[in-house]
Amino acid sequence: MEVVDRRSALLSNYEVLTLLRELESDHLAKARTALRIKKEEEASGSPVKHHVVQEEVCENLRTIEVEAIQYLAAEHQPTGAQSDDGIVQLTKKLSAYDLAKAEKLQIVNLAPTEPVELYVIVEELEDRFGDRIDDMLQTVRSSLTKTVDAEVKTSAEASAEPAPQTYYANEDAYMDDHWEHDANEIVFDDTGEGAGIEGDLDVDDD
């Protein structure tokens, strides 16, 4: 192992969240297909040897994935109101100001809508920008408000997909749902052919 570049690029919270959600939905889709194949095999009654490659689930990855999504999509984060287009526009408009890269990144990450928040992010805000502060805040605000419709749209799209997991719209419900569904869990199906065997044994005992 060799680290070539510790910091080759900076990522915004929104990008990371998108990436993690992709991973998550990939994972859920895989878990679902695996389950379906299993069910189909059971239904057909033929105990076919498992030639389908089972991808093992990496616990560490799942842990950080779930926890990071929780953090990044929390209510106090602006990511819920952000969208691809909104961020692209925001960064374009911000280039008009003479901001450092780190400052721009933080404006995207934190989406400050109040002067106090901007003061913390941008060094010597008053001296550098003076009367343009309000413009800057307005720019941020416009990048957010626009996304309210977009947000609805994405969640609508998401629910239109074959797998209607409405985790964009309702994070809490999704989380609860998730905890109950453990991808590594072996599902014991008691309704199949073997059902009732235990009871039969009891009868035999009598």
Added chain:
Amino acid sequence: MFVLSIIKDTVAVHPSHFGLPPQQAITNELNKKYANRVLHDVGLCVCVFDLAEVGEGKVRYGDGFLWYKVVLRMVVFRPFASEVILAKVKSSDEDGIRLTLGFFDDIYIPRIFLPEPSAFDPNERAYFWVADPDSITPDLLDTPLTSRMYIDAGEVVRVRVEADEFYDDEPGPPKAQEGVMVNGQSKEREGRRAPYTITCSIAEQGLGPVPWWKNAGMEAMDEEG
């Protein structure tokens, strides 16, 4: 707070994974190795972002693995110094406040980075800040309750990253007297320090619990500035 790091590594893919597309198999292998782990001086690895270069898979003498030389980009959690982030208060004690991000919770605000004047209330197990200069008393614990602004557990705070530190502790040989823990306990705690800790500050205008500054206008800033 997240960065992309470029890492070079050699990955072995087990024959049972040959059914998968190689790219997928390699990514899985890398995630298994790095995800949720701290790389010294790099940060906390989240997941593989993409594979930049993958060499030809080679079988070596001795096992059936395919060995790939890989250059990859990794999503790493490593906030830079002076970055402002949002975190939740996990707990408070006499030394300072501990914060959590959910996926990472070795973030501390030491006492010196708390706003002045502030004090620790041992009854509430929380720090409070006295913003109003008129109600400051020599012993801050004598201040009227109404003038105290508490930093309670679970509250969302805006903090500035001041510094971060990495510790690379070798596990070392197992101790012979495993059973005797009276003296060993403190040592063990020392030995098991977190591999990566972040030190933050809220001693600044605009930092601290988010609700503190919710409706603070420009006037307040001007006065203080």
